[in-house]
Amino acid sequence: xxxxxxxxxxxQPQLAENIGAAARVMANFxxxxxxxxxxxxxxPQPRAWASASGADWPLDEAKLFxxxxxxxxxxxxxxxxxxxxxETQLPVLTPRESATSLHAALGDGLKAxxxxxxxxxxxxxxxxxxxxxxxxxxxxxxxxxxNLAQAVAVNxxxxxxxxxxxxxxxxxxxxPPAEQSAMLGxxxxxxxxxxxxxxxxxxxxxxxxxxxxxxxxxRARLSDQEVRTFRGVITALVKGRGxxxxxxxxRKSRALTEPPESQEP
Amino acid sequence: xxxxxxxxxxxQPQLAENIGAAARVMANFxxxxxxxxxxxxxxPQPRAWASASGADWPLDEAKLFxxxxxxxxxxxxxxxxxxxxxETQLPVLTPRESATSLHAALGDGLKAxxxxxxxxxxxxxxxxxxxxxxxxxxxxxxxxxxNLAQAVAVNxxxxxxxxxxxxxxxxxxxxPPAEQSAMLGxxxxxxxxxxxxxxxxxxxxxxxxxxxxxxxxxRARLSDQEVRTFRGVITALVKGRGxxxxxxxxRKSRALTEPPESQEP
Numbered sequence: 001x002x003x004x005x006x007x008x009x010x011x012q013p014q015l016a017e018n019i020g021a022a023a024r025v026m027a028n029f030x031x032x033x034x035x036x037x038x039x040x041x042x043x044p045q046p047r048a049w050a051s052a053s054g055a056d057w058p059l060d061e062a063k064l065f066x067x068x069x070x071x072x073x074x075x076x077x078x079x080x081x082x083x084x085x086x087e088t089q090l091p092v093l094t095p096r097e098s099a100t101s102l103h104a105a106l107g108d109g110l111k112a113x114x115x116x117x118x119x120x121x122x123x124x125x126x127x128x129x130x131x132x133x134x135x136x137x138x139x140x141x142x143x144x145x146x147n148l149a150q151a152v153a154v155n156x157x158x159x160x161x162x163x164x165x166x167x168x169x170x171x172x173x174x175x176p177p178a179e180q181s182a183m184l185g186x187x188x189x190x191x192x193x194x195x196x197x198x199x200x201x202x203x204x205x206x207x208x209x210x211x212x213x214x215x216x217x218x219r220a221r222l223s224d225q226e227v228r229t230f231r232g233v234i235t236a237l238v239k240g241r242g243x244x245x246x247x248x249x250x251r252k253s254r255a256l257t258e259p260p261e262s263q264e265p
Numbered sequence: 266x267x268x269x270x271x272x273x274x275x276x277q278p279q280l281a282e283n284i285g286a287a288a289r290v291m292a293n294f295x296x297x298x299x300x301x302x303x304x305x306x307x308x309p310q311p312r313a314w315a316s317a318s319g320a321d322w323p324l325d326e327a328k329l330f331x332x333x334x335x336x337x338x339x340x341x342x343x344x345x346x347x348x349x350x351x352e353t354q355l356p357v358l359t360p361r362e363s364a365t366s367l368h369a370a371l372g373d374g375l376k377a378x379x380x381x382x383x384x385x386x387x388x389x390x391x392x393x394x395x396x397x398x399x400x401x402x403x404x405x406x407x408x409x410x411x412n413l414a415q416a417v418a419v420n421x422x423x424x425x426x427x428x429x430x431x432x433x434x435x436x437x438x439x440x441p442p443a444e445q446s447a448m449l450g451x452x453x454x455x456x457x458x459x460x461x462x463x464x465x466x467x468x469x470x471x472x473x474x475x476x477x478x479x480x481x482x483x484r485a486r487l488s489d490q491e492v493r494t495f496r497g498v499i500t501a502l503v504k505g506r507g508x509x510x511x512x513x514x515x516r517k518s519r520a521l522t523e524p525p526e527s528q529e530p
Contacts, residue, residue, distance in 0.1 A: 027408035143292040199501040220485035236464035237502035
């Protein structure tokens, strides 16, 4: 009977949409045990399933209770998600601290849950006092009114981060940056074409201009394939000119030496 | 005109309730600049205000746009909140990494935003390719379908955590990234020249090729000066072609009227 995620306890939730939204975001982050204490409009409510968008299992398995006491009876550790209140001398945790603590508790085989109050009324002090800590979201003091499902979301997200022990975030997906030799080939290709075209003017500015181009392109950390693409871009941009220069050169060489017919391979 | 929080851009949101819920959670965590790209049911929609529960100011001040391009035109830094896609070679950030980066960027006086796709369709690859990174929530692979307002909530929460913290280290050395409108100008300039030169072959590959170029250049986070430099590069590369074509045209016109000997310079 080991829990693999904390349960979510909603005390007297008013809106079926919020219950469904809570179930959905629980499923997003690997939670599944939903407990409802006296939902205002009874239970089950089809609108909850509609707003869960397919996250049916927390709703299908939701347990119904008549009081917070009963809903948390089997748990070793319960935190109340609530605005900070001075009426109880409980530790105040951030969602992140809460998740860390819950993660450790479940790892030790304890059963744990997060208790949320009703949309407007919040939790009664009496029920907060049954818990082991308050979890308070860092809301802007100018607008504290947090949607119930959003409060569930933030806590489930923090849980999910720890529970999935995600692989270290890599700087980027996909192929690695090209070797510097490939980048140098690209730089030289570009610079040769620009030189041919009189881009580096006045000449004394050329070193600085080269540096600007190399730094900007280097920052992109191009892959090998992208280096090839950019070399293709340069070739395409100069192609028309190259083609006509080639024709001009051939024409000129023919004119200077032999009858044109004999020169063609 | 300094931004004190990133803007939230919703691309083609379908449900007014989600727009309102996004505004509410923005207000919870100190964000205020809401931008809407072609909301499905038009704008304004009273149901958005109803579901914002008093967080009216992001809705009252919401800006309406016809395209993602326009909505992000004045921003230096844009992250796309999206499931990971293999189609773009962009960095993949967690919401926490994203918030850290945005916090540093705003601390440096840059303008930044988070781009969210429509409820079902998500973001188009074309629009992701306009951004600087993907922000991917660590959802359970067994149930990835995240509510739009919940995705906004998690990102706003991570922002709020940092916004209450002391000012971070500098986002980057040197000049800030150009506004997106300048990048779009560069892309269009390059693409027009490549199109002229038959680079996009076969034609059905053009969208993917455009994406590759935009993503690679976008990753470089070019400054305004660098954008101007690269536009100069493009012009220089095609200039010679123009010149030789012009010479050829002149020569051809002479050839039609004069003896061939007179053609060689």
